[in-house]
Amino acid sequence: MNRIQKKIWSLTLVVLFIMAIIWTALTYYNQKTQDQYNAILQRYLSLNEVTVASQALITDLNDYLLQPSEANLNQLNASKADVQNAKGDILILKNEDNEFVMANYMNLIDSLMETTERSFMYQNQQETEASANEFSEATRISNYISETTLTLIDTELKTYERLYRQIIEQSNELKNLGIWLLLLITFLLLLMSYWFSKSITKPVEKLTQSANELAKGRFDLPIKVQSNDEISFLAETFDRMRVNINNLFLEIQEKAQLEHELQQNKLLLKESQLQSLQNQINPHFLFNTLNIMSKKAYLEGAEETSDLLVSVAGLLRYNLKRLDKPVTLHEEVIVLKQYMEIQKARFTERLHLHMEIEESFLGVQIPGLTLQPIIENAVIHTIEPAEDGGNIWFRILDSGDIVTIEIEDDGQGMAKEKIQQILRGDSGQTEGQSTGIGFSNVVKRLRLFYGQEDVIEIQSVIGQGTNVRLKIPKKRRNDGND
Template sequence: MKTIRNKIIFLFAVIWIMISLVWCLMIYSNQKTLQNYNEILQRYMLIKETSQLCQDSINSLNLYIINSDEEPQNEYLLLSKKLEKMQEKLNRLKNQNNFITLMNFDNMIKSQLESMELAYLFFQKNNDTKASFHFNEAVKISTFISETTLLLINGELKTDEHFYREIIQQSKHSVMLGFFTLASISITIFLSFFKFSNDITRPIVTLTHAAREISSGNFEQSIDIQTKDEINFLASAFNQMRVNIKNLIGEIQIKAKVERELQEHKLLLKESELKNLQSQINPHFLFNTLNILAKKAYLENAKETSNLIISVSDLLRYNIKSMGISTTIQNEIKGLEHYLIIQQVRFEERVQFTIQVDGDCHFFKLPSLTLQPFVENAIIHAIEPFAEGGNIAIRIQKRGLHIFIEIADNGPGIPFDTVQSILKGFPENEYKGQSTGIGIYNVIRRLRLFYGENDIIEIKSIANQGTCIILRLPIQKGG
């Protein structure tokens, strides 16, 4: 994970590596130059030393010849030994340009050594003339040697001129390298710090902004941070929190709505219960009275009247008993038939009822007094006003996962506005049924609550042709 800590470590590591690389480079080039200088100096020193040895050995020989002392004699012997050794070292200096001069130099030293040796030997044999001749020869050669030394050194300068120029050039380049490295490191560090600080601060700014939004109650703005560090973690946690809060608030709102609807439902129940209570004492008295009336009519041989009174009594009983509970389609149809018998007596030939129930629908559960208000409504609007009367057809069938209940009439139809207001539900405009006192709106509300679905009713109405109300009740919910 690219944490902020890692980023900082990485940045410093890069800087450290760059600086140490440059340092190594500088040291390396310096070291190389130094080595070269050392080599040059060593060459010069070797040449100079050799020349000096020639000079010194001849001086000591001179001293010996003058003083015939032990000390200069030993010194002479030592120096000439050294000189011989030095000759071997000279070979190292050889290059294409100076090797002839170097060979000359070498031979001159040999000549000098020889002459000195001869001078030394003749002196020891007390042959002074020859000794001094050879000594003079040696001195002469010694001057040649000093001249050749200069020549050699001059040759060094000339041969290695290219080399010296390269060294100078290289040291210039080193300086330039130093400057450019400083510049590039500075820029790199500046840029990376810029980027780095941006990387850290930008998500924080975004986060701050998001926090402000959320605190002001706007949960919609998603927090989008692309980095891969701790800030990203923080941001995603924050985002999660935002989503959670949003969801919670949504849930609370839904719950509140459900609560309100429940309250309404309860109120409806209360209302019907109240009505129920209002008619609690009366029903027994009414039923008894109606039964007496039915027996009386029977005794008086008015069978038709007797049956009618029994129907009224049963209808009343059903209405009062089943208020507020669910029932089956079979019971509902039974209640509806009592009502229809009464209406049949009232309208006689003016009204035709047909009830058709599919066999497998009898035990489907639905709230009681669902059908009666619709039928009552149809009678009031489609039959009552017209002398010629009309038809009312009730069909209950099962289709797929739903029970379809159709209540059709051939009345004048319902105006479109009214249909809409029924579907949307405006209780104040409602017509309340005569028999049950329950309005269509009330029925629709009850159905919706009972089945937990909104799409439960459909009204097809064509002017002067008829109205068909279709109830679509889901099986799994109700049954």
């Protein structure tokens, strides 16, 4: 049962032995070359870091000038520190060959920092033109720093040209050594692989033939493989699986029959549910019936009853609309008036509605069924509990880029905890009754519709009333996507 494992371990040990020899031979040459290369590369990286840091400083300065925020300011300060650190790193690169160029290079970095500070100062003083001029100068200096960096790198290349040649020669030697080692390893691995594969492939071929027979559905043929390793155990296991599959066929047939009967029962249940739905009252049929009753009441002289039925029918038709489609503020005001007509018929003189509407903004888009649940909340908590009723004020006002909709009442007011619950979008006791759409649901849909959180304010004083203020943008952020 361990023959294959022994073969694998033998092959592995041979490969490891060869790799150890290769590693020992190459490590010395590689380490020597790497140390020389790292010393030169570090000089180039230090010079390049100045260019990268200066360009990042210009980018962060531009971001801050376009949007002076605390985050951009912190990023700008971090870039300044990076430039200073890069300047300190290149001091060790100064030598007799580049003394003049390095002095000029340091002065350029100092000039860049000073110009950046002046642009930042002018921006804080709101001198936009002066700040822009300094930014342009800083950009020019940054570009010149990049050019000077290339000049210094070119000088470094000339200085270390001889060392580069030595590194290239060593690399060629390592390349030749690697080729010979690769040929040796390939030859040895071919010998070992042939011996290893020969002892495994024959039993595997027999096992494959048996698997093909099983794939054709012939489960009556026994699986036998003559081998003295793990493949023999695999063949025995495979044969037991063949027997188990035969036994499973009968169970699957029985389960299929049961599944068929269960599916038939489900179909009967669905037919019963559909029949039940057909027996329910169709809302559109109810809407048409209310219209007929309204006309009949009008013909019989009951004009108030006719108007009330018209309002109920209009409210029902509006509630049948999809809530994911936007409507105009004009449509919302119409359904609001219809709802209040119904409530006036209910509360008579106890309900006092005061409306102040700027007609020019009634074309603004708003989610369907937004105003009615809020007004309904005011009716439930202001008019119903009070014996003398109460007042409700409805206003649509112009507030610059937004249209302000105010719904105010003189009821009992709400606690701060209740206001926070509504603003978080949690359902509570302020849920509407006629539409099933609550106050908190309105808050969620408004925020989703306009893509912003600041769309509603609630001010309330216990015992004095509540003021709900909706801040509706005149133009949505995603106009054209509906």
